[in-house]
Amino acid sequence: MxxxxxxxxxxxxxxxxxxxxxxxxxxxxxxxxxxxxxxxxxxxxxxxxxxxxxxxxxxxxxxxxxxxxxxxxxxxxxxxxxxxxxxxxxxxxxxxxxxxxxxxxxxxxxxxxxxxxxxxxxxxxxxxxxxxxxxxxxxxxxQPQCLAMPYVKSMLSLGLSTIASSNYDLMAAVHGKKRMHILCIGHGGGSLPLFLASKIQGAVIHVVEIDPVVISASVQAMGFPPSSVMTPSGSRALLESNIINEVMWKGIHERLYLYEADAEKYIVENNNLYDIIFIDAYDGDDIFPNKLWDPQSPFLNSLSDRLHPEHGTVVVNLHADSDISNPDESVSYVYQQPLPLGKYVSSVCKAYKDVLIGSECMSYWKSGCGLGLTISVPLVCNTSLVVSRGFGRSSGFVNREMVMNTLVSNSGSTGNNDGTSIVARLSRAVSESGITNATKRVANDAAYVSKKLLKSTGKAAWLAGTTILILVVPLIIEMDRDQQFSELQLQQQSLLGSRPPPK
Structure with missing residues (x-):
């Protein structure tokens, strides 16, 4: 939403x-x-x-x-x-x-x-x-490959890029060689879990939605697989799928589990361990329930127990909570200013960071602490928050250059080879920096995985923003103006080339 x-x-x-x-x-x-x-x-x-x-x-x-x-x-x-x-x-x-x-x-x-x-x-x-x-x-x-909402692309690109950079073998999950346990809190029309199930063969996805009317709408009118709906007892609501549903969904709906449940109750009462969790839980009044981000709530503390201790990653969709001025009509949309983080959104970010990573991780250079960051999606006035326990573990440190190199390379590239693309410029910057070869390999491998996964979604939506805001515990750092994405001339290109060599 x-x-x-x-x-x-x-x-x-x-x-x-x-x-x-x-x-x-x-x-x-x-x-x-x-x-x-x-x-x-x-x-x-x-x-x-x-x-x-x-x-x-x-x-x-x-x-x-x-x-x-x-x-x-x-x-x-x-x-x-x-x-x-x-x-x-x-x-x-x-x-x-x-x-x-x-x-x-x-x-x-x-x-x-x-x-x-x-x-x-x-x-x-x-x-x-x-x-x-x-x-x-x-x-x-x-159609699972068609993602119309920019913020959904942002959540997927950011979440998958981050976990791929957190010492998690995402490619093995893509090819079905290992299980990837995913939780989606908030269902809507189901485009996010359906994309994940169709693109990651090893993904087993649990979806929690509190509203039975939303579930009915997604199945009856949005084309979500009806055989994925679960009963309170844990069995499939549709015991026998008809022929046409099998033709359309076989190989996908078996790995989708859609539960009608309160998110807090579900998290507190189950013992599942998840590799990545996506949260988009605004209600009809445009409210993100307090119990889903209160640092003292059973939900957030139980969520910490449900998240994999080594590479667990959480992605949260947040709405702008500060005044949004009208864009300058004389300026292209890619030059527009990023969305400001108001008091409410900042409080949500801090709560997730403190509970999932730990408030004791106070040093920007401290290894093994994980990372939190936000990406603006100005087109729809949303912000994507990601908190990862594994980012930086393999390289031994986290700094701004590493984050920038890894996430931008994972987001996709333009079709230009003229040296003006963001990836070309950042590759030069990285090659001239003191980043270790291990970190470069992490970024390179994650880029290959992310490009394969997101080829059908076109450009990652957050590339339309102008600035990455890095929330590395506990600071928010705005990237330099010459590192902005506003210079991009985004092309829609399929990135299916051979695996790039390590830099």
Missing amino acids: WSRAGSRWICNMRRRLFTGGAPSRIFDEGDWLYSPEWWGSESESESNGNTVFRSVSDKGNGVVSVLAYPSSRPDKVHWAETEKWLQQRYEEIYPGYEQSGNFKILGYQWRVLRFNDHTRQSTAKIMAAYRDTEPGSICIMQ
Whole structure:
């Protein structure tokens, strides 16, 4: 969910973004440049979307609705390829079964989950398909590679880049050679856990959502796998998945576990150990519950016990809590100032840092303490907080140059080789610095993993920001102006080249 307080700022920014025309080629279907297709109006009654789900929540989310909007991508000429894929999947899953019709695609739509008719909680793209012998067998499938919300890209890029840099073998998890235990607190439309399950073969993902209406909306209208829903007893709510759901989700839904539960109760009562935890738990009134960040709360202290002691990483989505001025219309959006950290957001950051890392880690140069940092997502007035227990353990120290080198290299690169890209400039800076070869290898390996994982999401959303704010215990340090991302000319490129050699 993004901040309601910044909606006017976002609208002004969007006008600025879309007055110059779209680039000739965009590889990422979730690119922000497609947001006019699904943004709609501030009021559901005035929106040009069709309401496909509407119900009242008794868990603080007010009226929960899902609106549908036409999607321009993928183009119809590409549908036959997907139909062929569905048919091949059917034959692989049900070998020897009598042919019972071909799969046909009806089309693609954006689906937007809203709270109280105006707060856009989640956005997903769905595909509708059926078998031509059973026209009534229509099923919708959320497209896991399409991430429309910039802050979701930020959370994923930041979280995966950090854990890959924390002495955790993420590539082994990607290829299914080891289990990666993930917890998502707050479900929404389910785009984040679905992306993780589809891209990381070894991921086992537990999702905790307090509101049954939100769960129903995600399954019925957002295309989330229905067989992932769990009962209070711990069994699958849908004991037998139908044929079309198996075709769409086999290999993915078996590793997704969606629980209807209060986050605090879930964390206190279970004994699972998680490698990485994602938290996005704002309610319909745009409030991040105090019990989820109070340093004295059972939740945060139990969360510390549930987090892996060596490489455990937590990523939290936070909304801007200070005045956001309108952007300068004469300045490109990539030059806009980063979001300020107000008292509330700063308090949340400090609480997570103190409880998960320890307030005794007072030295910036102290090894083995882990790291906390925040990344601004100005486009939607959100901030991503990450706290990691493992960052810097393998290299023996953490400093600004190491953090900058590792995280920027992990976020993806531009397609330019002219020496002006952020990665090229930072590579030169790193090669001329005193960073150890071990640290360079960590950054290099993590970059390869992250680029492979995030190739389908396009540029990491936080690259659209202008400054990284590093919260290395216990200081917040603003990076030098000449290290800003504002000079980037971001391209949508697929980064599928060979593994880069160690620097």
